Amino acid sequence: MRVMISAGGTGGGVYPALAVAEALRQLYPQATLDFVGARGDMARDLVGRSDIQFDSYREILSGPLHGVSRRQQIVSLIKILIGVIQALALVIRLRPGVLYLTGGWVGFPVAIACWLLRRPVVIYVPDIEPGLALKMMGRYFARTIAATVNDTALFFPGKRVIETGYPLRREVIEANRAAAIQALGLDPARKTLLIFGGSKGSRSINGTLGKIAPELLESGLQILHISGRLDWDQVQAQHAALTEAQKAHYRVFDFMPNIGQAFASADLVISRAGAATLAEYPQLGLPSILVPYPYAWRYQKVNADWLVNRGAAIRVDDERLGEELLPTIRALFDDPPRLEAMRAAALALKRPDGAENIARLLAQTAGHSGE
Numbered sequence: 001m002r003v004m005i006s007a008g009g010t011g012g013g014v015y016p017a018l019a020v021a022e023a024l025r026q027l028y029p030q031a032t033l034d035f036v037g038a039r040g041d042m043a044r045d046l047v048g049r050s051d052i053q054f055d056s057y058r059e060i061l062s063g064p065l066h067g068v069s070r071r072q073q074i075v076s077l078i079k080i081l082i083g084v085i086q087a088l089a090l091v092i093r094l095r096p097g098v099l100y101l102t103g104g105w106v107g108f109p110v111a112i113a114c115w116l117l118r119r120p121v122v123i124y125v126p127d128i129e130p131g132l133a134l135k136m137m138g139r140y141f142a143r144t145i146a147a148t149v150n151d152t153a154l155f156f157p158g159k160r161v162i163e164t165g166y167p168l169r170r171e172v173i174e175a176n177r178a179a180a181i182q183a184l185g186l187d188p189a190r191k192t193l194l195i196f197g198g199s200k201g202s203r204s205i206n207g208t209l210g211k212i213a214p215e216l217l218e219s220g221l222q223i224l225h226i227s228g229r230l231d232w233d234q235v236q237a238q239h240a241a242l243t244e245a246q247k248a249h250y251r252v253f254d255f256m257p258n259i260g261q262a263f264a265s266a267d268l269v270i271s272r273a274g275a276a277t278l279a280e281y282p283q284l285g286l287p288s289i290l291v292p293y294p295y296a297w298r299y300q301k302v303n304a305d306w307l308v309n310r311g312a313a314i315r316v317d318d319e320r321l322g323e324e325l326l327p328t329i330r331a332l333f334d335d336p337p338r339l340e341a342m343r344a345a346a347l348a349l350k351r352p353d354g355a356e357n358i359a360r361l362l363a364q365t366a367g368h369s370g371e
Contacts, residue, residue, distance in 0.1 A: 001366050002032040004096035004119075005054075006110045008041040008062075011198065012274050013103025016126055019167035020100060020362070021052045023355035028363060034094055036087070038062045038106035049257070056094075060086040062106045066132045076105070083109030091117050097366030098122055100358075101142075105133050111141040120144075120365050124358060125152050126166065126275030127299045128306055144365060146358050148278050149306070162361065165354030166279030173352050175260030175284060184251065184265055190222040191333060194266035194286075196259075201228015202272055205291055208321045209270075210238035214246060216329065222249040224262055229254050260284075268332060268339065270325070273304035273315075281312065282349035287342035288313040289328055291321060311345035 003024060007017035017035075024031050032055045037043035039059040047057060061083040063076025087109045099114040099121045101107040107123075114121050123138045124146040130138060138145050138156050145156055146164040153161040181188050193216065197205050206227050213223060227235040232254040239252050256262050263269070263284045271277065273290040281288050290313050292300035307313035314332075316324045332339050 001028055001030070001363060002034070002094065002096045003362055003366065004034045004036060004091070004094065004099045004110070004114075005102075006036040006099065006107045007102040007104055008038045008043040008106040009104030010042070011046060012126060012276060014043050014046045015169060015276065016124055016167045017100070017102045018046070018050050018052055019169050019355040020102075020124070020358045021054070022050075022170060023167070023359035024362065025052060027356065027359050031363075034058065034090075034096065036060060036090065036106065036110055038083075038104065041104070041106065043104070043106075058090060060090070060106065060109060062104075062109055064105050064133075080105070080109050084112050087113035088116065091119060095119075098362050100124070100362055101134075101137060102126065103131065103134060107137055108133060111137045115141040122146060122358075122362055122365055124164070124167070125155075126278075127303055128152055128275075128278070129299050129302045130155055131299060144361065146361060148275060148354070151306070164357035164361065165351035166275065167355035167358055168279055168283060168352060169260070171258050171260035172263065172280050172283055173260075175258075175264035177264045177284075180261035180264040183261055184224065186224065186251070186265055187222055187249065190220060190249065191267045192265055193221050193223050193329065194262055194269040194271075195223065195225040195227075196262065196269055196271040197226070197228045198272055198274060201230045201232075201254075202291070202293070203231055204318050204321055205270060205272075206231045206235055208325055210235070211322075212326045212329075213238070213250060214242065215326065217242070217246045217249055219330070219333075221333065223251070224266065225250065225252045226256050226259075226262060227252060227254055268329070270329075273300035273307075275303060277313075278303055278306065278349075279351065279354065281307070282346045283352060285343045285347040285350070287332070287339055287346060289325070289332075290315050291318055294318040307346075307349075310349060312342055312349060313346075314342075 007013045061079040063079040120143045123142040148166045270289045290304040304315045
């Protein structure tokens with residue numbers, strides 16, 4: 001069985017691809033896995049840092065058509081046309097049994113190539129509402145659409161949509177609270193507030209936390225802050241301005257390779273509402289304050305509201321962070337039964353088998369039987 005995997009753009013697209021590749025390696029050791037990324041994309045770095053052995057890693061040209069200037073759209077269109085030719089050559093040479101896509105515009109030329117050459121395409125939609133690229137590819141090129149939750153089927157009328165769950169990374173599934181607290185050097189007697197803005201970070205969350213961190217630390221909390229790389233200098237400066245006593249309970253990182261440890265150690269997380277929050281926080285019973293990214297249509301608002309409506313999260317909109325974040329944090333830590341109810345609601349949504357479900361779906365689509 002040969003599986004071609006294509007993903008890119010952000011970690012939100014690449015990590016589900018890597019989780020499924022890991023599951024394929026475990027369930028089907030003899031499978032051949034080829035990864036196709038976009039030239040100059042972050043996928044190369046993330047794939048290189050993973051422990052997954054791909055049989056090949058190749059890159060083609062592609063580019064975004066949404067949310068960019070008209071000039072960039074024209075450049076991207078030219079890249080996509082060239083990318084289709086490159087992808088056609090790859091598919092003819094490698095002859096994959098199935099193509100697996102998770103996100104990023106790199107998937108567009110690969111999907112077209114596989115569709116033209118009658119190779120089945122399976123698309124995984126991480127967010128509840130698909131982004132434009134996945135919506136287009138799902139409607140026109142996919143044989144099957146895998147989804148985190150059933151609600152996604154509303155966006156693909158007439159298509160075969162299968163609820164598989166989110167493909168979690170092994171580090172999240174296997175994370176242990178006591179071991180994580182010890183590994184991160186946290187105080188087990190203190191409640192831990194985790195701030196996490198994704199691989200790039202969130203400027204508004206980072207900035208707001210810098211203003212309220214002293215009060216939170218003085219109240220007896222400890223803070224684990226993963227800033228992302230864009231605001232790392234600013235966050236370091238904020239940390240340096242604290243007293244030595246405050247610094248002792250405020251750990252800052254620009255990036256954490258084992259994010260599962262951070263989630264497992266926390267009593268409450270403040271973050272954006274990317275697709276991974278739908279599964280990573282439930283997996284570890286982690287209550288959350290979600291701040292949807294305000295400049296990317298409504299995808300993150302839909303994700304946040306899905307968790308809020310099930311009692312696992314509270315939503316604070318970006319423009320109200322300065323007014324609402326500190327009192328919301330205080331209200332939750334001052335009300336342990338409420339925080340515990342949110343933890344229980346999150347755990348009720350736990351589903352650790354997403355990667356295996358998608359791996360089996362890919363094998364079935366490729367006509368492979370047995371494990």
